[in-house]
Every structure is written in C-alpha cells, then in structure tokens.
Amino acid sequence: MGIRIYNTLTAKKEDFQPLQEGKVGIYACGMTVQEKPHIGHMRAAVVADVMWRYFEYKGLKVTLIQNFTDIDDRVIEKAKEKGKDYREIAGQNEEAYLRASDRLGIRRATFYPRASQHIEEIIRLIESLEAKGLAYAVDGDVFFKVAKFKGYGKLSKKKIEDLRAGARVKVDPKKRSPLDFALWKGAKEGEPWWESPWGRGRPGWHIECSAMSMHYLGETLDIHIGGADLIFPHHENEIAQSEAVTGKPFVRTWVHNEWVTLAGKKMSKSTGHFVPIEEILERYEPDVVRLFLLGIHYRSPLEFEEERLEKSKTALERLKNALRVDESNESMSRDSKDSKTHGHTRLFEEALEDDFNTPKALGVLFELAKEVNIKRAQTGLPTGQAGMIVAPGGAKLLHTLGGVLGLFQGREEPTDHLVPDLMDLLINLRDQLRQSNNFDLSDEIRSRLGNLGISLEDEEEKTTWKRK
C-alpha cells in the first residue's frame, strides 16, 4: 500500500505519487511574524515534520520550504505601534519560532525564505500577470483580475456569485471588482518600500508564496500544506496567480490541518486568543507537547487544555518506561526476525499511510510498549536486561517507529556526568540501609529525592532512577 493523502482540491484521499521519482517537494505556509508563535503554528509544523519523517523513512528525499511573511500590513502596524523597524519585530518573532521549533524537534526546513528577500521574483511575476492582461495597476497599487481566471474557487469550493453576495468587507474603491486582490501595494508615508515599475511599494500577501514556492520548487509542487484558515482566500489566490502565469497546475496535493482551539474557539494572533508555545514549553517537555499534538488526526480540531497535556505526560511516561534499556549492551542494535514486531511495523505504516493517521499509529506504539513490558514481566528480569531480550524487536523498534513521529530523539539530554554519578552513590548507600532493614531512612531518601523531581524504582537486582 502506498501513501494516501487527503487532497483539499479534490476533497478525496488520493494515492500520493511524487512528480519526480524518489523526491518530494513540500511548501509549508509559515507564519506572519507580527506576533509570537503559538501552539497552533506548531501543530502545522509538526504535521509537516511527520510527513517529512515518514517520506524519508520510506526512502524519499524531501525538500521542505517554509516561508516567513515578514512584510505585510500587520507587521507594519505592529512595528508602528511599538515604534520599531518592521525588521526588528519580524526578526524577534522568527527567532522565537525557530527556538520553539528546534525544541520540539521539528526539523529545520531546507530553506526559510522571507518575502522581503524575494521582491525581484515577486515583481517579475506581477509583470507577467500584467502582460497577460490578468492584472491592472491603479495609482501605484496592482490588482489581480479574478474574473479573468477560470476556475477561481475550485479549492475552497466557492462560487464567485456567492462570494459577491457574501462580501461584507469594505471594498477598496480602486478595485474594479470586489473580489480582485492586491498583488502590489503602493507605500504610504512612513512605510517600508521597494522600487517597482508601479512606483514605491511592497508586495501583497498572496503573491509572495507563489513567487517563492515556484522559485525553490518549480512551477508545480507536490504538496502545499497550511492551516485550513488559509484555504480561502490565500491559497485560492495563490492558485490563480500561479496558474495564470504558468498555465500548469500549481499544486498536486493540497494539505490543510485544522486548528488548535482554546475554550472551543480557534486560536488567533489577531484577537490575542492564543497560548504562546514558549509558555507551554516552560512547563512540559517537548515530547509531551508532540504527543498532545499527534494524539488527534491533523484534520480534526484540537482543544488546548491543561488536562490533556497532563494525560499526554503520563502516556509519554508509559512509552519511555518501556523504552528504558541498557544502552551499553550491544544487542540493542541487532535486528530482529520476530514476526510479532513485524506485525507492529506493518500496522504502524498502514496507519501513517492512511492520510497520516497519527492517533492510530500511536495506538500501535502503545501496543508495542505493552509487548515489551509483558516480555519483561515474563522473564522476570529487571528493566535493563529484559529490555535487551526483546529490545531488538521491541524497545528498539519502539524507538525507531517513535522516531518517525519525531519522538524520543534524545534532545536536551544532560551531558554532565556528575548527576548520574551522585545518583549511583546515593542508591548504593541506600541499598546498604535497606539490607540492614533500615527502611525509615531509605524511604526518607526516596521521598526527599521525589521532592527534587527524581523517582526511584527498586527492582529485583538493582534500583533505577529517573526524572519525573
């Protein structure tokens, strides 16, 4: 079975076939950097990250382009508000984004182009639209003539007539039709600008993605991914601009993720109704957040609740406990011929190949964890050694498959040996107390370590410790 992906354009799951054998080009709509990134931005990024990891697991080479919209009305507004240069605002939020992205183990995109760095390509694109009679300039602004593009509305399933009826936004009087959208905006006093054939100005919001995606990935992209709120008008407009110029299909598979909600309502930068990702990462380790995000299918809304993060935390512990094996033992790296684990691999792959069904894939991981634990219980060996017996097929596989979801990547592991050495010392002394039946004192040690965030587990042959 190959990979099947739900395509917004056709409203169906389709067999995915890259344009070029063995290579996948993905363009991910990134954030407009007028505000801090929130958990919703990370959801979109994690979805793209898992796609990348799965494609790679299947031997495909992925190029992922993710833009930053650094020049746009909102960013300018924010800069004015704070009395700063727009580049400063954009830079700060970009950094915050990348910091959170790195912590969550989201792979760095191949490139992170910025709108402001591709003005030339943008201008060329607008010029060809103008030459083809699909764009018109009015007083320094340039608009796209929507009526001239057949198929407008095919992505969002909207009819032009309905849109007209529903238009409730004040229409720019310069537009010939309310549906037309800006490709280029003339600069007002005090705004950043670039020279152009239409005078000083800046690009409209939609054109940058067409220009940059085609610049890096070619005229037809395998996959374009973004939040469902971008379907209309953003992606609809991207299709219009791009296809009007090239005459080729712009994107083969459109992927849209649903959002993260807060109290049932969509998070949004513009309303301030959101939880910044950095605030969450102060309280939860990255894998907990990943588990939280992947615990529901990407096309369903996900409610942000503390309780769910807590559940994810406990659930992650379960996986990590199954994973605890003695890494010094070389049997860890052996491959297994265990048919049962092959079954798990197949189920895991089937889940992800069915439109990236991560909740189902996680279910397989939990079942696998159980297998590992059962073997451990049967052999009656302490964690490390029993882990080793099933590790090649069990714990090792769990680690590998978890890795496809971006879990257990060993980020932020302490490199300092002092703590482990001190723990060995403490455990050793406590063992002596236990052997002499001094349980009051040994329990006190355990309890006080607990207060420091360290839990001890006494097994038959040895005591293990971990951070809570």
Added chain:
RNA sequence: GGCGGCUUAGCCAAGGGGUUAAGGCGACGGUCUGCAAAACCGUUAUUCUCCGGUUCGAAUCCGGAAGCCGCCUCCA
C-alpha cells in the same frame, strides 16, 4: 444568507456496511514489592446525539432534527 465540518465509555480518541467497537488517561479489584514505584492480569460502550429509511445486516450509506464549530475578512 452561501458553503463545509463535528457529535463513539467518566475524560481524550481511532474505526467507518458483517469476526470480541483500537489505543491513551482515569477508576475499581488482584499479582509482584519490606513499603512504594514501574509492570502485568481482570473489570469499566450489548452500543456509537436523536428520528426515520436502504439492506439479510448500519456506529458506518441516505434523508431529516438538535447541539457545537469553522470558512465566506488578517489568521497555522
């Protein structure tokens, strides 16, 4: 007004015409343990919002109702 989505156990969440309706969290009982922890075993949905229909057979398909959410405007 136009268009789309969702409703599965105490909570979260897969499934999507026919074997026992995945999995996680929680709860209860048991095993193990000096006591714990971790882990294991057992119990926790005769039923999938409601009402009709199609079918030998529906949680799954069709029609309708109710509730919730979204897009049509900046948003991941």
